[in-house]
Amino acid sequence: MxxxxxxxxxxxxxxxxxxxxxxxxxxxxxxxxxxxxxxxxxxxxxxxxxxxxxxxxxxxxxxxxxxxxxxxxxxxxxxxxxxxxxxxxxxxxxxxxxxxxxxxxxxxxxxDVPPEPQRPTRSRAYILLAALGRTAPALSLSAADCASLEGQVGEWFARGATEAETLRALTEGLPAVVHHAASLVRRRLVDKLPPERPLPAPRTVxxxxxxxxxxxxxxSPEALRDGRCRACRGERADTPAGPPGAVPVTGVRERVAAVRAGLVPRSERTARARGVRDRR
Structure with missing residues (x-):
């Protein structure tokens, strides 16, 4: 490692x-x-x-x-x-x-990597509807019923409802005899639709x-094509590197030399300071 x-x-x-x-x-x-x-x-x-x-x-x-x-x-x-x-x-x-x-x-x-295309799978809503008969046998639905009701259950999930909350709303207090399971489920999905409660999406930096x-x-990724910079690819740089107003690489030493030439040597600064103290 x-x-x-x-x-x-x-x-x-x-x-x-x-x-x-x-x-x-x-x-x-x-x-x-x-x-x-x-x-x-x-x-x-x-x-x-x-x-x-x-x-x-x-x-x-x-x-x-x-x-x-x-x-x-x-x-x-x-x-x-x-x-x-x-x-x-x-x-x-x-x-x-x-x-x-x-x-x-x-x-x-x-x-922000784009998501990979995946094989189409059954949605949360369809899975909940298909398994509804396990919790309440009277509400066993056909494949066609699950497909027709999938959008309504998806609206519940979009409003922040959980699987447990949706399942409880559909199965609690059922009548003694259910004549048409799909109609009953559709009616309850409309009558008990929860209010919107969107959750803030987490932001990752x-x-x-x-x-x-x-x-x-x-x-930058745009400058590193195939993982190599312009110079290693054998290409000449069209514009100088660095932010606007930056000193070109070829002129850095000359600029530093000019700055150093304008500085006062330490020996002269010390002598001047001593002269000021002596006059006092």
Whole structure:
């Protein structure tokens, strides 16, 4: 395992593990990615540690990690972790079994990863209606009845009602004989509809950054295409880096030299201070 704050961190929303997960990668990269995929979170996946367990040298592993990163399975960066006293920025190496594009990684850094498309499943409302006959046999419903009443029960859930509250409203005080279960349930869903009581959605603030997988320079997700910065991709920068008004990198030393030239040497400041005290 890596030191605290380092090591593998699994990205959210990954697909279940299958045999051809990394079949699109070259054999060496596929073997390295499959090995990292099976490691637990927090495991040390640095080049030196991987070289101890895999039959590849450090240079080969460094190249393999760059290719895995370019394929969308890995990103390196930092994440802000809150403690009781301070906020700490810790190093993270995020790994995703499912290949992600740059747009997905940019959303991950912002903390608003789009949900993965899933197979259609039965809603909470349909499940409650289908199981209604277990609590009250007189209210056993057909599949068609459950489908027609699903929207009304969904409105109860949208207003903050729980399954227990909805079930109690539908099953308590039933008449001795129920001639038409679906009509009775529909009537009670209308007559006992609760008032709206929306709950505030929790807001989570996510602080993350990414860095170049080759030179480790931090940058925005848009600037780190395939996990590498513009310079490591061999592209020239069209605009100077930094915020508006920042001193260009080439002019920093000249600016510092000019500031130093304008400073008064310490020996002169000391002599002036002594002269002031002597006159007093």
């Amino acid at each position: 890596a030191n605290p704050g380092y090591g593998k961190r699994s990205a959210p929303g990954q697909h279940p593990r299958t045999a051809p997960d990394f079949s699109h990668l070259p054999p060496r990269e596929a073997a390295v990615a499959a090995y990292i995929d099976r490691l637990p979170d927090g495991a040390d996946i640095s080049v030196k540690t991987l070289a101890k367990w895999l039959p590849y040298g450090q240079c080969a592993l460094r190249t393999a990690l760059h290719r895995i990163e370019a394929a969308g399975h890995l990103r390196r960066g930092s994440e802000c972790v809150a403690t009781d006293a301070v906020l700490l920025w810790v190093t993270r190496t995020f790994f995703s079994r499912t290949a992600r594009d740059d747009v997905w990684w940019a959303a991950f850094v912002r903390g 996510v602080l993350r950054t990414l860095e170049c997988g080759e030179c480790r320079a931090p940058g």
